[in-house]
Amino acid sequence: MMSAAPALVIEELNAWYGAAQILYNVSLTVSCGEVVALMGRNGAGKSTTMKTIMGLTRRNGVVRVNGHHTSTLRPFEIARLGVGFTPEDRRIFSDLTVLENLDIGRRDPPDLQLPSWSVERVFALFPNLAEKRHQLGAYISGGEQQMLSIARTLMGNPMLLLLDEPSEGVAPIIVVDLANTLLILKQQGLSILLSEQNVAFAQIIADRVYMLEKGQIRWIGTTEELVRNSELQRSYLAL
Secondary structure, eight states, X not given: OOOSSOSEEEEEEEEEETTEEEEEEEEEEEOTTOEEEEEOSTTSSHHHHHHHHTTOSEEEEEEEETTEEOTTOOHHHHHHTTEEEEOTTOOOOTTSBHHHHHXXXXXOOSSTTSOOOOHHHHHHHOHHHHHTTXXXXXXXXXXXXXXXXXXXXXXTOOSEEEEESTTTTOOHHHXXXXXXXXXXXXXXXXXXXXXXXXXXXXXXXXXXXXXXXXXXXXXXXEHHHHHHOHHHHHHHTOO
16 A cells, blocks of 8 residues: 655755755655656756755755655665656666666565556557567667656656656657656656656646755745746746
């Protein structure tokens, strides 16, 4: 059964790269089955927040995943609690086939009462990948590589999915496909935190938005409130 605790709680999170502090007292919550968008310009700290949740930066503060404190855990221990991370640069194995990439991501679910992801289930969600199952990762399109990165993460049976800039550098028609796919995952009860700059993309799938600027949360609200507020968009998202 799904945990009664929120999927993710962050309180007063700070993070550094070397001596440079990037995040300042960031706090946010993702409820079970909720999609939350972390938005802001390039350099606002969105990717750093994702990496910090996964234990990939020097940090302090509180991070809880499904009620478990993870602030001092290593990345593989956090993954074992059911956190899947799709990084901005995708990091698929270009010299392996689509099927081989999926097989590498396979891991038993942390909650055995949840339905497990299989290759067949992933291909039903991403029919483009089913058609390219024997192709090397290097020879599929950028959009298909993004799909493969998400699909490989799903093979790890996450309860919380972290998506870093899923729509960046992807053709508009593929962005629509990605949005529809994430809607299906949302309907199936998966909790998602995504970093994003595309308001139209966030509007389709996200319930709430946290706006990040210079490593600090500047605004919190619903996606609808953000869509209606053009001044807010200009202040925190316009180039």
